[in-house]
Amino acid sequence: MSVSRRGGSRGTAVLGAVAVVAAAALATGVASADASTTGASSTYLVVYKEKTxxxxxxxxxxxxxxxxxATYAxxxxxxxxxxxxxxxAKMRRATGVEGAVATTRFASAVDGGAVSADTAAATQTTANVAGLPGLNDSLSGLQWDMTQIKVGEAHAISTGDPSILVGDIDTGLDYTHPDLAPNVDSAASANCVSGAPVPGAVAAADDNGHGTHTAGTIAAAANGIGIVGVAPSVKIAGIKAGNADGFFFPEAVVCSFMWAADHGVDVTNNSYFADPWLFNCRNDAEQRAIWTxxxxxxxxxxxxxxxxxxxxxxxxDDLSHPTQDATSPDDTNPVLRTISNACAVVPTEVPGVVGVSATGNKQMKxxxxxxxxxxxxxxxxxxxxxxxxxxxxxxxxxxxxxxAALLTVTCLPARRLVDASGATYCYQQGTSMASPHAAGVAALIASVTGDTGGALAADLQRATNPIACPADISPYAFFPGVDDGAAQRCQGGRGQNGWFGAGEVDALKAVG
Known part of the structure; x- marks a missing residue:
């Protein structure tokens, strides 16, 4: 989402007691009325009993x-x-059907992250800036994030294998961007917004900006232009699940994973939360059908x-100890509700999914x-x-x-950057930005080991630098959980804790 409250960017939200504005990096989404109650055509998920x-x-x-x-047999x-x-109601009575629900009200939004408001400052045009060790593109000197996880040193060993394919399930990607065009796999790209895939990079073109940002972190080419991605020689597929307003409807999420599974994708990046319910609860019939x-x-x-x-x-929020959900449903009017561990965030808390938290340049959470x-x-x-x-x-x-077409539309003025070639870039923050770094490191590992699935997940957790829970968490006192209002806390030891997991990813360890 990395741009709204979850990982992407939509609307404005208030984070914590000091009312820090979560700036809208993207156009504000406008929720439509539930078509199932207005007589207009609505989309439904019909969930049959498993293996039926x-x-x-x-x-x-x-x-x-x-x-x-679409049918996903x-x-x-x-x-x-x-x-x-x-x-x-009729479909729920059909033979073999476990649940059926209209998805019109059930969208999630990408969240670019809680960010302080940007003021003034026009688009910056810059000449080349000094590069960093192993990173020599024109804006590489601005990539503190890549330096922090030793991407330059890793590239001396491997920049990734073109046989490895990363599927960026997001708002699509700009397949014409000079930093992405060399690595886009059009045949593996698709637009899943309708719930049925429309193949091709053209169909999956980004009309939001968020997907192009995450794609660049993963696989921007080492071509002398702009930035360098974590794995600049792997291929990337744009799998468009989010619309122009940054909403991800359930049918698009289902379609995206089915497409990725059947089109040779090795790693998917998911910078959003699925379903409008941040926490999906098994005891709610509508939520259950969607998250099932x-x-x-x-x-x-x-x-x-x-x-x-x-x-x-x-x-x-502490996802391991949820008590309240004040965010959902995020495509209409959120309603405060009491929750428990019977409720989980999708996809982050689905078994086998690698969940990624965010760090800054001081390697703090x-x-x-x-x-x-x-x-x-x-x-x-x-x-x-x-x-x-x-x-x-x-x-x-x-x-x-x-x-480029969205730079002055969905990127705030103080965050815009145009390099000497005319290629366009934007500064963002959020766990949406963290996840593609981890996905890129996973792609590097897959390039040198050939590992997949669970083995690759284990490799990724080993390719980290452990960070202990901080002795002093007072800087976080002003930023309690958005949903439960609770003070942040860190559980666990240096090798595995709630803030950093196994540690911050290290690209050099990934290929070493």
């Missing part, structure tokens, strides 16, 4: 007054559309050897980053514009690629 055949779904959906959009899930207000479908899709991808890497979120002893596996640079300003990171944020 969906061969009769077409007839059942038609009989209930709908049309099939391996996970017994169907995406349908209908204008009938009782479509879901999403979790099945993730498991299907994992069974095909896909490593799923996901942002922990930007709520400063970022003030906004969510955490949890059972949820965070590794940490990576995501930026911190309040607690971790340094000479190397004067604004605390991470620089990466941004679509």
């Amino acid at each position: 055949s969906t061969s009769g779904a077409g007839s059942a959906v038609a009989a209930a007054g709908g049309q099939v959009v 391996p996970i017994s899930v169907v995406v349908a559309r209908s204008a009938s207000p009782d479509f879901a 479908a999403e979790r099945r899709a993730i498991k299907y991808a994992q069974n095909k050897g896909v490593l799923v890497v996901a942002a922990a979120g930007n709520q400063a 970022s003030f906004y980053s969510s955490y949890g002893i059972s949820a965070v596996d590794v940490a990576a640079p995501g930026g911190d514009s309040i607690l971790q300003l340094t000479p190397a990171a004067p604004n605390g944020r991470v620089l990466s690629t941004w679509p």
Whole structure:
């Protein structure tokens, strides 16, 4: 999300007692009315019992007054559309169906991270800036994040193998950007927004900016232009699940993982939270149907050897000890509700998913980053514009690629950068920025070991530098959890704790 409250960027939110504004890096999403109650056509997830055949779904959906959009037989899930207000009720009575729910109200938003408000400052145009060891592109001198995790040193050994494919499940990517074009795999890219994949990089073009930013961190080419990604020689697929407003609807999330599983993707980056419910609770029928479908899709991808890497979120919440959810549903009007460990964040808390917290340039946990002893596996640079300003990171944020057409639309003025070639970039912060660093390191590991899935996840956790819980957490006193209002706390030892997991990722260890 890394740009809104979870990992991406949408609207404004208040983080903590001091009312730090979570600036909108993207256009504010406007929620539509629930079509299932207005008579307009709505999209539905129809979830059959696990391992039940969906061969009769077409007839059942038609009989209930709908049309099939896509059938995902391996996970017994169907995406349908209908204008009938009782479509879901009819489908729930169909043979083999476990649940059916309209998804119109159920979107998640990318979250670029809690950020302080930017003022004035026009777009900056810069000539080449001094590079860093092993990083020689024109803006490499601004990439404190890459220096911190030893990317330059790693590139002396490996820049990644072109046979490795990273699927960036996000808002798409700018396949024409000069730092991304050399590495985009168009055949493996798709637009999943409708719930049915539309193949090709053109279809998956980014109309938001968030996906282009995360893609650049993963695989921006080492071509002398702009920045360098963690794994600049691997291939990247844009799998568009988020729309222009940064909303990720459940049918798009399901479609994306099924596409990744069946198109040779080795690693997926997921900088968002799925479903409008930050915490998905098993005792709620609507939430259960949606997260059952999403979790099945993730498991299907994992069974095909896909490593799923996901942002922990930007709520400063302890995901391992949830008590309240004040964020959901984030596409309409959030309602405060009491929750427990029966509720979980998707995809971060799905078994086998590598959860990533964010660090800044002082290698402290970022003030906004969510955490949890059972949820965070590794940490990576995501930026911190309040607690971790340094000479190397004067604004605390991470620089990466941004679509030229959106630079003055979805990137705030003080964050814009145009290098001497005319290529466009934007500074952002959030766990959305941390997750692609970890995904890029995983791609480097896969390049040198050939490992996949669970073995690759274990490799990634070993390719880290452990960071102990800080003795003094007073700097975080002003940033309690957004949802429960509780003071931040760090549990665990140096080798595994709730703030940093096994530690901050290290690209040199990944290839050494």
